[in-house]
Amino acid sequence: MRKTLFFLTAACFAILSCTKEKTDYEAEIEVVVPTYDEFKEAANIHNGIYDISIEALNGTFYKGYNEIRLKITNSQTNEKTSASSVTFLPIRSDGEQQNTSCPHQYDLAYLTAENYFLGYVVFTNESSPNGRWEFYISFTIDNQTYTVKETINVQEQINKNLHMATFTGKDNEQYFIALVSPQRPKVGENELIAGIYKFNKPTNPPTGDFPDPSQFSYAQVSDYTLQLDPRMPEPSMGNHSSPNNKDLMQQNDGLYHGVVNYTMTGNWTLNFIMLNQNGKMIKGTEVSTDFTPGVEGVKSELHIDILF
Template sequence: MKKLIFFLITLCFALVSCTKEKTDYEAEIDTVVTDHFEFKEAVAFNTEGYNISIEALNGTFYKGYNEIRLKITNIQTNEDADASVVTFLPITVNAVGNKVSCPHLHELAYQPDENYFSGYAVFTSESNIDSIWELYISFRISNQAYKVKQIITVQEQTNKNLNMTSFTGNDDEQYFITLVSPQKPKIAENVLVAGIYRFNQPTNPPSGDFPDPSQFSYTEVSDYTLQLDPRMPEPSMGNHSSPNNKDLIQQSNGLYYGVVNYTMTGNWTLNFIMLNQRGQILKGTVVPTDFTPGVEGIKSELHIDILF
């Protein structure tokens, strides 16, 4: 009988804590999490008679995944330029001059219906006084090559549902996982979309004028599996999970799709185990399934924390 009473008291404490925490989370959502569906100009610059405009959601480059749309216009005629072979290379330079890139689509894809070039960049850090981001753009018009460099600003991603992580896999390769969707989850089964990228270690020394794209190359990994085990790790939530989640697998657009079932608002951890094409574990550990009220839940060595 005493054990039953103790269990009921513990359960009530957990439920009260959950209600309090849930209220706090909802207050934060009202001021932080915003859906961005409209593309706006994030940066524009000129070179040799042409204007280059790059659009992003909300007109802002954020740390994490950014879909981009690039347009080239003839300044004299104000008409779309007949450009081809448009390349896009983001590079960050730190205070001591070290230069690295981030996952990106190097040769942008032309979209004839809207007359723009599409791609993406997964910025791995925000701009600050010790680190700047530069874009190196090249294109061809009438067999003439054009090149231009432009400094941009990358903002902090305040929406934790779009967090990212980077790590070294068991194969000694450098990987990046970035959340793409949903921007604002619901208490329901949500389609979870992520990008998974690998840095291609250069096999030859740099050649030609800086930057040599072969030194800053990334690949969308193919046919991997991202096993998913979502948990609420807060002590008050007892490390509980939810039913009907689905692992993430790659679709035709290169991104990975799965299902995450959020049963309430609050702090969630997306615990992952990443498998390659042969089913070998490249990163991630199994999460204990015990219900542990009052004890913080153990996370996979590969995880992303979110909040909604």
Template sequence: MGLIIIQVKKITFFLTAMCFAVASCTKDKTDYEAEIDTLVPEYHEFKEAVSVHSDGYDISIEALNGTFFKGYNEIRLKITDSRTNGKANTSAVTFLPIRNNADGSNVSCPHRYDLVDKPDDGYFSGYSVFTDESGSDGSWELYISFTIAGQTHTVKQPISVQEQTNKNLNITTFTGKDDQQYFIALVSPQKPKVGENGLVAGIYRYNRPTYPPSGNFPDASQFSYTEVSDYTLQLDPRMPEPSMGNHSSPNNKDLIQQSDGLYHGVVNYTMTGNWTLNFILLNRQGQILKGTIVPTDFTPGVEGVKSELHIDILF
């Protein structure tokens, strides 16, 4: 009889704990959905973010919603002949973002230096992964050059980089086991759904200069970055909140580089809320550059362990 009573108490305690966890999940889920609906819009339209007139030409740089954000930014650059108002016959365009820090130092960020001509679309294509927003500790400038009829023109233009409030587009910077500096920037989805989502990220490495700067500032060789090739970004998404028990989800796929230079995979979000994308970055030889395996234990009431390489998101 005593044994039955003990068993009933255990069952009652378990059901009470489960009800508490479910109630917590429901409350959190409602709050997260309200936040995502009000604070995280999706942007699909490119608008002018900055324009400059130089040497008889108008240069227009477009970004999503006309804003540069901390993190990954696709850019479109157009050059127009001011006299004819028509597209200029441009043969080459370079693009170099420079951050002037308050301490007097200068840094850049992952970017496409030689923009890609898209003649059918009427613009030059590139990207910039801004590592910091503009503020009292530093400001950003764009150094642009373009060649027309064999003559090279140069332009310097201050810009404003805004804080990225969409946590689904977060970035992380780290030093790998090869002593190189790496950057991972989430590109999409901007607004995930419950279920399987295509997950896209850019992975970049800073190219340390092998010799001192030469010529006029800025020397592009001092601010060079590479899209790393044929790496693998292993993925283990978890909900680290204590009420979620650090649970994962099925049908996730590691991120592999595709022809666009970006890394594509699949993340399966089983519900809205706080998620951590736990990563392990492998080079083309399969060696771990950064990241640790996350324990598979279900830990209700305890915050989940994260990989040493991770990005937190919220949807």
């Protein structure tokens, strides 16, 4: 009788535990994650007669990938001003005055029709009392170069579909993968877009005034392949995958495009294997195709967890 009571008690505890986990999980996936498609001013800097406005989606800088649009206005005439060049360098200083940067486009591209400079920045950390982000910007107008510096705020990215990964490859280089799209996936096939970047190790000591751009240089990697294997790692899902996924390949915009097929909502893991332009594996491990119900799914050593 005691054994029977113990078994029933244990069974009830297990059922209640599973129910609680399921309830928490359902509450998590029911959280509405906003999507943003409007660029708003996220920072404004004044220098002499010029106002520099930097726009980002939702007027906010987030950890991960951020497209930025920079506009220069003559504050006396209130007219947009065309600079011959604009450089952009984000610097993070920690509590010990150690300076680092993150993937970014140093020379911004001018779009004539839109009348702004276009670039991107992939923030690797949120702003905090122990870590401050600053923009160092220079621009040239009528052969005169101006420099400005501004402290900005970087917020946590609560949308897991836009998370990122930082890692050291088998070639001992530092890499970054940042999800760009979709912000809100649908059940079915979705175009998956990501940026892949590498830190360019300095070959010489710093020179000139701080910051020396050569010490904080990053580049989009070219002609790599990001092999994709999406899985649902929840024990109840058995780490199952889905059909019709396509590996991510670089397109003309410099970003990597592929297809991910989400067969249902919930927790998914994007398992990756990254190959360089010569087909050599830089990072990642294969995931077994075995169906493993009741066990949390195995993940590649290179992965990003998402939720929708």
